[in-house]
Amino acid sequence: MRREQTEEYDVIVIGGGAAGLSAAVVLGRARRRVLLCDAGAQRNSCAEKMHGFLSRDGESPGELLKICKEQLAQYPSVGFEASVVQAVEKSSSGFRVELTSGTAPVADLLLLATGMADALPEIDGLREAWGRSAFVCPYCDGWEIQDRPIAVSGGGVRSAIDLAQELYGWTRKITVCGHTESLSTAQTTWLHASGVRVDAHPIRRIVHDNGHVRSVQLEGGDCIDCDAVFFSVPLKQGSDIAERLGCKMNGARIEADDCNRTSVPGCFAAGDNVTHVHQVIVAAASGVRAAIAINDELVCRDVRQLV
Template sequence: MLNPSSNPADVIIIGGGPAGMSAALVLGRARRNVLVIDEALPRHRVTRESHGFLTRDGVSPSELRKVAHEQIAAYPSVRFIQTVAANIEGNDGAFQVTTGDGETYIGRKLLFATGMKDLPMNMKGLEDVYGKSAYVCPYCDGWEMQDRPIAIIAGEHTMHLTRTVAGWSNDLAVFTNGSPRPEEETNELMRRGIPVYDAPIREIASEAGETVAIVLEDGSEIARTAIFFAPKLAPGSDLPVHLGCDVNESGTMVVDEIGRSNVPGVFGAGDGASQKYQVAAAVAAGSMAGVGINTELLELDWEKRILNP
């Protein structure tokens, strides 16, 4: 049923992470009526610190969210509700979003800032160290892991991740976890002094979240104190596809430089519409999407002013 207690929003933002909150801030300052639907389960909650975001380097994800909510609260036209978006109908100018608790909200424009979600890791011990001594982004966490003995577990992304992590440590080892690797890649790694271990991984040995060793099925234990790995990800929501939004092979929304999708009135920002996976990048994308959405609304309102002087 329609929620009789709320007026139609100018913008409904689905997802309250860095991208969604950045867009909400821009739109709130533009005096737009904004509703943010946020499940409050951000992907980066497993990490102790967020890095690479100017003026907030080293802040915890929870503190980042707290400060963002406090600052957005200065703009009363922005509301947050903690729930999930379960279904969306309608089109540009009159989208109807039904939440998991059965309420329906109407918005003129939509912004998906739903990010990505981690699929099960299926590697014993990896969850114990994820966000403590095992990471996915060297730009976010490489400084803290610099000069450590680092394990690279990345499947088809091995060469790219190894080259990147090499900027922070010379002590690298690649673990294929039993997956076949092209012989030329293995030879290149070995020529550069990077050992390659082909046996499947039995478990990640750790103490209090700190990696101690990679234990292989053949009984070998290779001492490592840090891990960079390529996670398996899925889109945080399938609703963009339900609406007809174009996505790429990874499920990421295809958007232009201001976050506009191929579906009129629907925008995307953050990890679910990019593959940069950095807080600073998500904040920037959310800001640009907020400006893009407001520009469309200004144009519509300007036309109405001409038609209805």
């Protein structure tokens, strides 16, 4: 993409996933000077296919990004830096961003589209299977495993039993692994009625064939044949920039209003980092909403300059 000579922008967007890219398209079409900085580690880049995106169901995540970047290149006021933002300073006039490429551009407004990161447990074989047959979201990957045997492991944003109850709509052949917390009466009744098995031993190793799960070996020595593993893992921000800037947090998420404004004036946030609904299409819509709010703020600035 063509980069303007000036290092001054209306907006710097940090993060080039669905949220950042769609915000940059809207702002580029509004003829704003935008710099999009991206480290290139989109959360689903490990996945072979992306599901549930209207008109792009089953597309590879890389193909979506490629098309987005090609389309973004049509807008000459948008620059792209494949670089990590390592620091952001706020001043009375805006934001100064330090990139690992060595440049330090400034902008009036900032959009954090930095995503969330999955804190994966250290399990032999998990990294190879992640996104191929080890998953996090039933809405993204449940259809592909319908009626097939799966293992479920907890320890993250929700319990393994909650995740198993959700997955029961897709398959009944479920073994919950590593669940040691005491069960409520309702959970015990549900487990009995559903036939879902619980093993207190956590997963020690994922046996896979080129990332495709064949079985899981448990700490106790048992081996469970299955075609996929679903994890509930802890989530953290994809970048600590929001916290370093002093943005108010809501648990692991950045607190943002209906227009994606954070508590720091001039700083907006969009995508996975502001919501618990983690889907590419939702992140893209969040980026659009933030971009419109950002442009509204720039319009107010432009009007003030003329009166």
